[in-house]
Amino acid sequence: MHFTVGLISALAVTTAEAYLVMTNPIPYGKATLNNSPLAANSSDFPCKQCPGVYNPPLEGNKYTIGLKMDSY
Numbered sequence: 001m002h003f004t005v006g007l008i009s010a011l012a013v014t015t016a017e018a019y020l021v022m023t024n025p026i027p028y029g030k031a032t033l034n035n036s037p038l039a040a041n042s043s044d045f046p047c048k049q050c051p052g053v054y055n056p057p058l059e060g061n062k063y064t065i066g067l068k069m070d071s072y
Contacts, residue, residue: 024069025061029053 021027021035032050044050063069 025063026057026059028057029055030057030059 021033027033029050029052032053038045
C-alpha cells in the first residue's frame with residue numbers, strides 16, 4: 001500500500017509544471033517579467049534574462065528591521 005501511494009505521488013510530482021512570478025519582495029526587472037517557459041532557442045537562458053533587468057526599479061522594497069516580511 002505504501003509503495004503504491006509513494007509511486008503515484010512520485011509520478012504526479014514529475015508531471016507537474018509551474019511558472020511563477022514573484023511579487024513580494026518586488027523583483028528586479030518586474031516590468032519585463034513573464035511566466036512563460038524558456039524560449040525554444042534558449043535566448044532567455046539563464047533565468048529568463050531580459051534587456052534592462054538590472055536597471056534601477058521604479059518602485060523598491062522597504063522593510064522595517066525586525067518585522068517579518070509577511071507582516072506587510
